[in-house]
Amino acid sequence: MSTDAGRRPEAAWPRGYGHLALDSVTSTLDEAARRLPELAGPTWISARAQTRARGRRGRAWANPEGNFAAALVLPDPSDPARAALRSFVAALALFDVLATLTGRPGALALKWPNDVLLNGGKLAGILLEGLLPSGLAIGIGVNLAKAPAPDQVEPGALAPVSLAGETGLQVTPEDFLETLAPAYAAWEAQFSSYGFAPIRSAWLARAARIGQPITARLPGEDITGTFRDVDEDGQLVLSTPHGTRRIAAGDIFF
């Protein structure tokens, strides 16, 4: 941390996790796929710059200097069918780190499926990719220093915000990872030991717009309803005038 404000108590690097710190790459997710055969266990791949970072649903992800960009590679995740639920695990770890840094958990919220909001704007995004022959990469981008211009996001999407812009905190990507890695490992231990149930409850306790009307945009269909729940498979549960809808993938608009 380059200021005392927002300093997090030192947390040790988690046992069993590796770290590759790279300079400029196309995408840390590309590096995850390329380097999988040489990785012996869970490994964070961080990069100072990404020239072709990607976001969800084929969108580009702006990665200005000073922002956090990393992919956590899990070479052999347990229960591959439920591996994607780790997007909720990663979101909780991000929430914890940002709550401690800012001292303002009430200003943070989690947006289904896996965005982190600060003061109602998008601060961080998560993109999961499966790796062949077997593995999972959890790509995480956090606007620590700069937010992309609002015209770089799709119409109707939440405005991007940065940690520095909203709070004045100057946190380097290196220091951010030092706190994120143990936070992730702690939630991962919960997930491995007890399954999705504790993750789901913790996520719901931090969810944006629960009990309120939201719109889910699916290919060819917009569904508006009241945000009721996230089910045991991580699906969004909406109650609509036509009954309950469970949504596995889509974009949410408030």
Ligand SMILES: O=C(O)CCCC[C@@H]1SC[C@@H]2NC(=O)N[C@@H]21
């Ligand atoms: O669309 C989203 O909200 C997900 C954004 C994910 C961005 C991160 S930055 C690190 C990793 N590498 C990428 O190319 N994308 C993810």
